[in-house]
Amino acid sequence: MIRRVLPSALLVLLVLMVLPFAWHALTRPVLALQGVPEALDRLFHPGAPLSNLAIYAHMITGAVITATVPLQLLPVIRRRAPRLHRLSGYTLATTAVFTGLAGLLYIALQGTVGGPWMSGWFALYGALMILAASNTVYHAIDKDVTRHRRWALRLMVLAVGSYLYRLHYGLWFATTGGIGVDDFHGPFDRAMVWAFYLPYLALLELWFLGERRLSRKPT
Numbered sequence: 001m002i003r004r005v006l007p008s009a010l011l012v013l014l015v016l017m018v019l020p021f022a023w024h025a026l027t028r029p030v031l032a033l034q035g036v037p038e039a040l041d042r043l044f045h046p047g048a049p050l051s052n053l054a055i056y057a058h059m060i061t062g063a064v065i066t067a068t069v070p071l072q073l074l075p076v077i078r079r080r081a082p083r084l085h086r087l088s089g090y091t092l093a094t095t096a097v098f099t100g101l102a103g104l105l106y107i108a109l110q111g112t113v114g115g116p117w118m119s120g121w122f123a124l125y126g127a128l129m130i131l132a133a134s135n136t137v138y139h140a141i142d143k144d145v146t147r148h149r150r151w152a153l154r155l156m157v158l159a160v161g162s163y164l165y166r167l168h169y170g171l172w173f174a175t176t177g178g179i180g181v182d183d184f185h186g187p188f189d190r191a192m193v194w195a196f197y198l199p200y201l202a203l204l205e206l207w208f209l210g211e212r213r214l215s216r217k218p219t
């Protein structure tokens with residue numbers, strides 16, 4: 001019983017944890033439109049409508065995937081409402097591809113506050129998100145359930161990555177007061193630009209490896 005309920009409980013808990021950040025990402029573009037100075041800050045570039053549109057639109061679509069990709073993995077919906085799972089799956093994959101593309105466009109046009117080092121790792125993050133979303137859909141259409149599931153889990157890790165980035169900073173400040181943080185150029189900043197997604201993806205690959213080994217074991 002617990003083994004059946006636990007994954008769903010964890011997914012719902014994850015959604016509850018990311019909600020405040022998703023709300024922040026969703027409302028920031030609205031506040032920017034209203035001209036609230038804190039929402040405009042360094043990401044708004046006067047006279048650059050394309051990069052402004054890209055960065056604020058990616059926040060909205062990013063908020064949507066952060067809060068809803070974990071729900072997409074709920075077994076009960078997959079089993080009981082497969083049509084809903086398919087429809088929301090296409091929508092979320094498209095939203096994730098858009099988020100990645102818009103983030104990449106902003107990086108190409110404006111770079112990032114952390115310079116080329118941060119831009120490179122954020123660009124890889126965006127590229128991986130596009131790759132994961134495309135492969136999730138591709139393997140679903142191909143009816144390859146195993147690969148579909150693996151890519152969907154990779155997509156979920158990436159979708160909550162932006163939340164994890166902020167969570168890492170929050171925990172670091174709470175425990176150390178911010179050692180190594182220096183306006184996006186300190187050692188902690190330079191590690192965090194990859195540490196919010198690569199270690200989690202690596203752990204997931206280890207999990208898949210374990211599953212493969214188990215499934216090969218004779219019973």
Ligand code: HEM
Pocket residue numbers: 022024025028043058059061062063065066099100101102103104106107111112113114122123125126127129158159160161162
């Ligand atoms: C997963 C969902 C995502 C959400 C919810 C999200 C949300 C946000 C938010 C709220 C900001 C404003 C920064 C702040 O909090 O002060 C931001 C900045 C940014 N995001 Fe995302 N984002 C997501 C995914 C991505 C992806 C996939 C990329 C990669 C292409 C990306 C690239 C960027 C860049 C380049 C910035 C500006 C960095 C800077 O110079 O300050 N984001 N994002």
